[in-house]
Amino acid sequence: MFTKRLAIACAAFTLTLGNVAVQSATAQTASSAINTHPLRAKPLPVTYLFPEQVTVVAGKPTPIDLHFKVADGLHVNSHNPHTEDLVPTTLKLPENSDVRLTNAVFPPGADFAFPADPKEKLSVYTGEFTIHAELIATKGDHLVEATLRYQACDNQICLPPHSIPVTIDVIAK
Numbered sequence: 351m352f353t354k355r356l357a358i359a360c361a362a363f364t365l366t367l368g369n370v371a372v373q374s375a376t377a378q379t380a381s382s383a384i385n386t387h388p389l390r391a392k393p394l395p396v397t398y399l400f401p402e403q404v405t406v407v408a409g410k411p412t413p414i415d416l417h418f419k420v421a422d423g424l425h426v427n428s429h430n431p432h433t434e435d436l437v438p439t440t441l442k443l444p445e446n447s448d449v450r451l452t453n454a455v456f457p458p459g460a461d462f463a464f465p466a467d468p469k470e471k472l473s474v475y476t477g478e479f480t481i482h483a484e485l486i487a488t489k490g491d492h493l494v495e496a497t498l499r500y501q502a503c504d505n506q507i508c509l510p511p512h513s514i515p516v517t518i519d520v521i522a523k
Contacts (some may be wrong), residue, residue, distance in 0.1 A: 395424050395502035395509065398516045399478070408489035408522035411452050416441070416481045416516060418498065425474035426500040428459025432473050437501035437511045441481055449494045449520050453484040464505060474503075487522035494518050 399417040406412035420426055427436045443451040457480060459473030496516040502509045 393421060394514060395421050395512070396426060396498065396500055396514060397421075398498065398514060401518065403519040403521065404485075405521045405523065406485060406487050408487060411484045411486050413482060413484050414518075416483055416518075417478060418475075418481070419478045420476050420502070424502045424504055425462055425472075425476045426502045428473040428475055429456035430459065430473060432471060436472070437499070439475065439498065439500040441483065441496060441498055441516070443494060443496045447492065447494055448488040448490065449492050449522075450486050451483060451496070452486050455482040457481070485520065487520050489522050492520045492522065494520050 397419050399419055401414065401416075404412075404414050406414075426439055429439050431438055439456065441451065441454050441456075443449060457475070459475060461471045462474045462476075463469070463471050494517070496518065497513045498516050499511060499513045501511045
């Protein structure tokens with residue numbers, strides 16, 4: 351009788367352990383599927399770093415530096431690419447805003463060549479880059495949503511051109 355109870359208890363224990371293992375494996379598989387799902391948000395090729403807020407003198411041109419980062423393994427065409435068929439990196443402010451962009455100085459691009467054609471040099475940004483901008487704002491607090499447009503590439507393909515918001519709270523006193 352004891353042996354029969356022990357066998358039943360062992361069978362029940364084995365079933366319970368098996369059920370826990372199946373649930374754990376199912377949860378890991380589901381988690382993995384979520385993390386690799388093609389619709390899951392991927393990091394952008396370029397991100398706006400800072401500033402989030404600037405204070406300027408109302409009605410006077412004020413210099414500000416806008417900082418961006420290109421994702422590892424990617425590059426974006428500079429503001430002045432070497433050929434006309436490449437999409438340049440550009441910065442725009444809304445035209446009907448109380449804040450105007452009066453000047454934008456982009457950094458020079460670095461020369462880059464694809465391994466397949468080392469003689470053709472492209473002008474690109476990698477890592478972090480800074481745009482030296484100049485703004486004029488009317489008096490008040492303005493939430494400005496500028497736009498950075500770029501085309502990102504890796505060593506094999508180029509992604510379609512893309513734009514990201516550059517949101518800055520401009521306080522003009």
